[in-house]
Amino acid sequence: MKVISESVIKSNTGKAFPVKKGQIIRVIGESTADYVVFNLHNVKERFDQARTKVDQGKIYVTTGDLLISKYNNVMCSTSFYKKWGEEIFKIYGGVWKRLGRKRGVAPKHGCWENLAKALKPHGVEKEDVPSPLNIFQTMVINAKTGSMRYAMTRPRLGGDMMDLRGEMDCLVGISACPEGGRGKDLRIMIYK
């Protein structure tokens, strides 16, 4: 393993990382990481939750899954290093502010703002930040009705980790989700 970079994302802030094809970005955390990805050479091509779900034929992301772009290309492949529960795409991913406002507890900024700020220097407009993959977030879903609610299952102290390998040259954006005050810092490593 050759470590290319290591960094910390403070809770309720975001960072952007170029991840070249074949490089692996490792996300280590005890709370939710909002993860989005773009084609490094054309940021109009971005992660698409719906295409990813259809292509995988499921809504949970586990080892060996693929993240698919708006243009239907494979962006990343995934590996979890610990099996710790249910993982899922959060349907309302990243639109924390709007949801929060409805409940009267809006923070000044949330994941969408964190991602928009981190990705702006790379030419990504805030409207073009896609709904994220919410790493380490768990939901309980009723298979019959489709209703869902937050589950508070999270990685144990010290954090679990997920590896995402670039299957194209990627621009990755990650926000350390505030999770209503429960969010922790994330550790990020890029290696080859």
Ligand SMILES: [Zn+2]
């Ligand atoms: Zn979030």
